Amino acid sequence: MSETIEEQFRIDLLDILSKLVGLEPDKIKNADRLREDLGLDSLQSMELLSRISDKYELDLEVEDVMNVVTVDDVIKQLAELLRSGKPG
Amino acid sequence: MxxxxxxxxxxxHAQSHPELKSFVPCNEYIGxxxxxxxxxxxxxxxxxxxxxxxxxxxxxxxxxxxxxxxxxxxxxxxxxxxxxxxxxxxxxxxxxxxxxxxxxxxxxxxxxxxxxxxxxxxxxxxxxxxxxxxxxxxxxxxxxADAPADLAALPPPLVNLYLQAENDSFSPDDYPLQLSRGCPFACTSCVVPSVMGRKIRHFPLETVWATLTEFSKAGKICSLTEDTSFMFVSGARRRFRTFLKKLIESGPEINARLSYIGTSMPLLINVDEAILVEARNAGIGRFYLVCGFDPITQEAFGQGDRNATLKAEECIKRCHEFGIEPYISILVGNDGDDEGIFDRVLEFTQKTKIQIAEFAVATPYPGTPSWKRLLYQDRIIDRTWERYNDANVVFRPAQMSPERLQEGYLTLWREFYQDKQHLKDAEKNKRTVQF
Missing domain, CATH: 3.40.50.2300 (Response regulator)
Incomplete structure (x- = not known):
């Protein structure tokens, strides 16, 4: 179950990321850092979170995502929030 | 009782500086x-x-x-x-x-x-x-209060108080509509987190809709000034889209109309284009683009940074592409602003073919991080509160004299509107400016 959630997150996240940074989804790795490797500035990171939380109807707070650094962090953190009943 | x-x-602005009335070929917006x-x-x-x-x-x-x-x-x-x-x-x-x-x-x-x-x-x-x-x-x-208001427990605002107070000399076209209160960010010039808290709280859609309907019945248009609506925080964007969808689907019996959304360039430049389409389809014809508070416009206008200028141009282009008019409000006098800011702003508005704009002097409102910093630096030079209206210099700017900033602000109004005297003949909403 959790793998399914995370896999779907990954597909959707890569789709959004690729549009934001102009890279093909298959060029983006789980370990890529949003800022240093993918070049997202803080507002693009916010847009990424906005789009994914909008799609999954998550009510995120800033503190929920403060420690997110890599693509994998985003996937794990959001999947965890979804499992813990965080959706709005 | x-x-x-x-x-x-x-x-x-025009009361602080009556000469503006001779420069600006527009109606004063008395909100x-x-x-x-x-x-x-x-x-x-x-x-x-x-x-x-x-x-x-x-x-x-x-x-x-x-x-x-x-x-x-x-x-x-x-x-x-x-x-x-x-x-x-x-x-x-x-x-x-x-x-x-x-x-x-x-x-x-x-x-x-x-x-x-x-x-x-x-x-x-x-x-x-x-x-x-x-x-x-x-x-x-x-x-x-011990805790922030529970917005779900509040009745809709008693807007009839305002509507009944209108007369021939005062009848605003638009009224504000509030979707939420609070913001988790700490922008230097904003008082919202200090007054309303750092957590976004949302009004129930029913309350927002009841308020909108009340204004619509009176023939009024509503405006949205919260750019937190575009953010992920607390599900703000999702709720905003639900509201836009309801607007799009509402029938002519409601006749709900929105005049503008207040926002900023960094949010607009990145926002999913689906939202811009929804905003346009919901009848929003204008973005009230506040400039001078955010990194893009501070770097573009304040320091002439080329990349930031390109982003700012891209943002205006995006508004035009989606058929939503950019009405820009440019604040000058930030610590990063040198004396070249006035020429850069005019060059930008000319290049991007901005048709309508307003200009403001940076003002450290009590409660903002900017106020605390300038107070600490002993740079507040005027505590006459009526002069805290974005039209007067009440602090010592970092890179120019207070007099130069004041003069530059007036120059912006004068020179921007110099070749726009035709606005005198435009329809009312095209020639109404907050000044």
């Missing part, structure tokens, strides 16, 4: 009162009578003081000078005077000598208690 809510007047009074008034116990006086239209006069059992003034910083004056007049009646709103929340000690009670923070949670305490002669000097 009769309660009279008073919205004290404040100087607009509606903020929603604060209507929202607090709605929490009044039903057995009490409420009335409203907009001091901008019907000034409170010492020789003809309005009658009431309780006076409640709500105001922001530009209106503080007049509010204090009104408070002093009204206390001659022997009836209690209460002050609340942004300025009293941030500067309670400043207003306390001129009223009987100060409300610190949101008024709605404490208003029923005040209404109980006044008839019992038990009014306390300060009221402050």
């Amino acid at each position: 009769k309660i009279l809510f008073i919205y004290p007047s404040f100087e607009r 509606p009162p903020s929603l604060g009074i209507a929202s607090v008034a709605a929490c009044t116990p039903p057995e009490m009578e409420v009335a409203f006086q907009d001091d901008r239209i019907h000034p409170v006069k010492e020789n003809n003081l309005p009658e009431a059992d309780l006076y409640a003034l709500s105001f922001f910083t530009p209106a503080a000078t007049r509010a204090i004056e009104i408070g002093q007049m009204l206390r001659q009646t022997g009836r209690p005077v209460i002050m609340g709103g942004i300025f009293p929340t941030m500067m309670p000690d400043e207003v306390a000598p001129h009223c009987d009670a100060v409300v610190i923070g949101e008024g709605e949670p404490v208003w029923p208690q005040i209404c109980q305490d006044v008839p019992r002669g038990n009014l306390k000097p300060r009221y402050q």
Whole structure:
């Protein structure tokens, strides 16, 4: 179950990321850092979170995502929030 | 018991600088009162009578003081000078005077000598208690709620108070609509987190819709000034999209209309284009683009940074592509702004073919991080609150003299509108500017 959630997150996240940074989804790795490797500035990171939380109807707070650094962090953190009943 | 809510007047740009009227070929926008009074008034116990006086239209006069059992003034910083004056007049009646709103929340000690009670923070949670305490002669000097207001428990604002106060000389086309309160960010010039807290709280869609419907019935357009609507935080974007969808689907019987959304370039440049399409389809024809608060416009205009300038141009292009007119409001005088800012702003507006704009002087409003910093640096040079209206220099700028900043602000108004005298003949909403 959790793998399914995370896999779907990954597909959707890569789709959004690729549009934001102009890279093909298959060029983006789980370990890529949003800022240093993918070049997202803080507002693009916010847009990424906005789009994914909008799609999954998550009510995120800033503190929920403060420690997110890599693509994998985003996937794990959001999947965890979804499992813990965080959706709005 | 009769309660009279008073919205004290404040100087607009053209009142601070009458010469603007000769430069700017537009109507002055005399906006509606903020929603604060209507929202607090709605929490009044039903057995009490409420009335409203907009001091901008019907000034409170010492020789003809309005009658009431309780006076409640709500105001922001530009209106503080007049509010204090009104408070002093009204206390001659022997009836209690209460002050609340942004300025009293941030500067309670400043207003306390001129009223009987100060409300610190949101008024709605404490208003029923005040209404109980006044008839019992038990009014306390300060009221402050233990927690932020539960917006789901609030009734819709009593907007009829405002609509009934309109007359031939004052009938705003648009009124604000509030979707949420609070913001988790700490932008240097914004007072929202200090006044409303750092967590975004949303009004239920039913409350927003009831307010919108009330205004629509009166033929009014609503405006949205919260750019937090575009953010992920607390599900703000999802709720905003639900609201847009309801607007799009609403039938002609509601005739709900929105005039503009207030936002900023960094949010617009990244936002999913689906939202821009939805905003346009919901009838939003204008973005009120606040510039000078965010990194893109601070770097583009303040320092002439090439990448930032390209992003700013891209943002205006994006507005045009989606058929939503950019109305820009440019603030000058930030610490990063050198004297070249005035030429850069004019060059930008010309290149991007901006048709309508307003200009503002950076103003450190009490309660903002900017106020605290400038106070600490001993750079506040004027504490005349009526001059805190974005039209006057009240601090020492970092890279130019106060006089140069003031002159540059007037130059922007004059030169931007020099080749736009044709606006005199444009339809009303195309030639109305806040100045």
